[in-house]
Amino acid sequence: MQVTRRNFSFGIAALGLSGCVxxxxxxxxxxxxxxxxxxxxxxDAWVQAFRPRALSKGISDATxxxxxxxxxxxxxxxxxxxxxxxxxxxxxxxLAIAASDERLTMGRQMLAQQMSTLRAIEARYGVExxxxxxxxxxxxxxxxxxxxxxxxxxxxxxxxxxxxxAFFEQQLVAALKILQNGDTNVQNMTGSWAGAMGHxxxxxxxxxAFAVDFNGDGRRDIWSDDPTDALASTAAYLSxxxxxxxxxxxxxxxxxxxxxxGLAGRGKGRSDWADLGVRGVNGSLGGNGAxxxxxxxxxxxxxxLLYHNFNVILRYNNAENYxxxxxxxxxxxxxxxxxxxxxxxxxxxxxxQDRQALQRKLTAAxxxxxxxxxxIGTKTIAAISDFQRARGLPVTGQPSIELLRxx
Numbered sequence: 001m002q003v004t005r006r007n008f009s010f011g012i013a014a015l016g017l018s019g020c021v022x023x024x025x026x027x028x029x030x031x032x033x034x035x036x037x038x039x040x041x042x043x044d045a046w047v048q049a050f051r052p053r054a055l056s057k058g059i060s061d062a063t064x065x066x067x068x069x070x071x072x073x074x075x076x077x078x079x080x081x082x083x084x085x086x087x088x089x090x091x092x093x094x095l096a097i098a099a100s101d102e103r104l105t106m107g108r109q110m111l112a113q114q115m116s117t118l119r120a121i122e123a124r125y126g127v128e129x130x131x132x133x134x135x136x137x138x139x140x141x142x143x144x145x146x147x148x149x150x151x152x153x154x155x156x157x158x159x160x161x162x163x164x165x166a167f168f169e170q171q172l173v174a175a176l177k178i179l180q181n182g183d184t185n186v187q188n189m190t191g192s193w194a195g196a197m198g199h200x201x202x203x204x205x206x207x208x209a210f211a212v213d214f215n216g217d218g219r220r221d222i223w224s225d226d227p228t229d230a231l232a233s234t235a236a237y238l239s240x241x242x243x244x245x246x247x248x249x250x251x252x253x254x255x256x257x258x259x260x261x262g263l264a265g266r267g268k269g270r271s272d273w274a275d276l277g278v279r280g281v282n283g284s285l286g287g288n289g290a291x292x293x294x295x296x297x298x299x300x301x302x303x304x305l306l307y308h309n310f311n312v313i314l315r316y317n318n319a320e321n322y323x324x325x326x327x328x329x330x331x332x333x334x335x336x337x338x339x340x341x342x343x344x345x346x347x348x349x350x351x352x353q354d355r356q357a358l359q360r361k362l363t364a365a366x367x368x369x370x371x372x373x374x375x376i377g378t379k380t381i382a383a384i385s386d387f388q389r390a391r392g393l394p395v396t397g398q399p400s401i402e403l404l405r406x407x
Contacts, residue, residue, distance in 0.1 A: 034148050035193065037072030046160040050169070057173050063180040070186045071153040078161050080193045091296035091321055092343040092352060093375045098325030099332045100373055103137055107333050110142045117228055121214065125235035126245035134330035135234050135316065136227065139201040143227050146198060147191040151175055155195045155204075171195050174204035183211075183219045190223065198222030199230035210237040234316075241315040242308070248286040249313060249327035250306040252339055253293075254279050264293040266306065266320075273305060280305075281340045296324065300344030348400050358399055361407035362387060 047068055054064055089097070097103075111118070111133045118129035133142075140146050155175055158168040175195070179186060191197035195204065199222060202211065211220040214232030222230035256277035263276070271290035278285065278293070287307035294304045304324070313323040332338070345351050350358070352374040359372040359380055367383040367390075381397040387407075388395045 035074045035076035037074055037150075037153060040073035040075075043073035043157070043160050047156065050156075050159070050172075053169075054173055054176060058180075059173065059176045060180060063176055067152050067176055067179055067186050068156075071150060071156060073160070074149070074153050074157045074193075077149070077154050077157045077193045081158060081161065081163065089321065089375075090343075090346070091324060092301065094321040094325055095328050095339070096352070096373050096375050098138060099329045099338075100371075103141070103329070104332055106142055107133060107137045107329070110136070111333055114227065114231065118231065121232045121235045122245075124214075125232070125239040125243075127235040127238050127243050128245065128330075128334075130334040131238070131243075131249075131326075131330045132231050132235050133333055134326045135200050136231060137329055137333075138322070138325060140199050143199045143225070143230075146223070147193075147196065147201075149190060149193050150186070151189045151191050151195050151197055151204075152179075152186055154191070154193055158194070168195070171204045174208050178204060178207060183221060184223050188223050199227045200234040202230075202233065206237065207233070210240060212236050237316065238312055241312050243312045244308055247309050248307055249309040249323075249330070250291070250294075250304045251286055252281045252341065253285070253303050253305045254281055254341075255303055261295060261299060264295045264303075266292050266294060268292055278303075278305065294320075294324075296320070297343045302339045302341035302343070348398070350399060350401060350404070354401065354404055355399060358404045358407065359383075361404070365407060 051064055055061060111129060114133070115129060118132055121127070121132060122129055136142050152172070152175055155168050155172040159165050159172050175189065178184065179189065189197065192201065196202065197204070197207065202222060207220070207222065211222060211229065211233040213220045213229060215226070215228045220229050220233065222233055253273075259277065263270075269290065269292040271288065273291070273293070274285055274289050280286070285305060287305075291305045291307045291310075294306055295301070296304070310323055310327065313326050314320075316326075317323070328339070343352065346355075355374040355376060356372045359369040359374070362369050362380070362383045363372070365387065367387045369380045369383045371379070376399055380399070384399060384403065385395050385397040387393075387403075388397075391406075
């Protein structure tokens with residue numbers, strides 16, 4: 001299997017939205033505390049056994065010694081790896097989080113701030129500024145959530161633990177080669193608990209394959225506050241995976257009332273959608289009309305016609321909602337409005353508007369949901385629970401039309 005940037009998946013565990021907590025809150029969480037290293041004799045023995053394997057792959061003794069002098073076993077990384085929650089969001093929730101008001105506000109500011117750099121990157125790699133900015137926004141909330149876990153320690157801990165030893169040892173060797181090349185030092189090489197690094201969260205092997213020194217300082221620095229190399233590296237990644245400049249990733253479309261929904265599906269590409277009555281919500285179809293149709297909400301909700309660039313986004317993260325989130329956020333950053341179609345009611349019979357009204361009313365009643373994006377997450381569940389407890393109701397933490405009426 002070819003290892004893409006994130007197909008080892010530590011999930012969208014941050015939902016792919018590492019700068020955001022869903023759930024009645026588009027508010028970014030505070031930075032997590034650094035996971036502590038602890039003494040572990042088994043880990044020390046593993047490091048010694050790993051040394052000759054690393055040296056045999058071109059790592060110098062000096063690089064190895066310097067890297068591991070500042071590294072150690074992090075039990076919190078093992079805990080994260082063993083307890084990854086299957087945290088799935090509906091497409092409606094995912095898109096609401098991906099293009100939240102806060103993310104759009106910051107994104108437009110950062111896009112304007114970095115526009116000259118992004119235009120230069122576009123000229124070299126053929127990837128539009130708003131597209132690169134969308135990856136930046138979803139991966140690290142525009143550089144504000146890059147991760148603070150020491151990468152060498154995290155990868156060594158995961159390789160030692162053994163569940164995916166071969167993969168993480170491969171990433172560890174790649175990380176050591178990055179250090180040996182002088183692109184950064186072991187103190188600055190921080191990232192997620194699973195070893196993804198920098199503004200756009202590259203794993204070490206993808207860094208080796210795609211990272212670029214765009215500002216010409218002799219280092220491919222994706223870790224510093226200056227996002228230039230990271231943004232250019234993301235564009236290089238997309239370019240080398242076939243991004244087509246000027247082509248849409250996809251677009252929202254409308255369907256005729258008698259449309260055969262059996263034609264929908266990512267593996268069912270065709271070019272006669274216009275003949276079948278499919279229309280772009282804002283005009284004609286892009287991509288010469290050739291693409292596949294996606295109905296993420298079934299017959300209730302928006303329909304998307306997907307083109308070649310959608311598949312390129314999937315090379316970055318092979319999750320359908322992620323790719324939709326990137327495409328939608330990039331469009332919003334480029335001036336497009338929200339989706340025209342609305343998703344149908346959820347399992348509780350509530351629409352997005354109902355959930356937003358519930359959050360606003362809870363907050364007004366003194367039970368702060370910390371936002372009203374309509375996404376029911378931990379903050380909203382806690383607020384509902386507190387309200388129910390205060391009113392002597394059964395504490396379920398679950399939204400409902402009845403609760404909305406009560407408020």
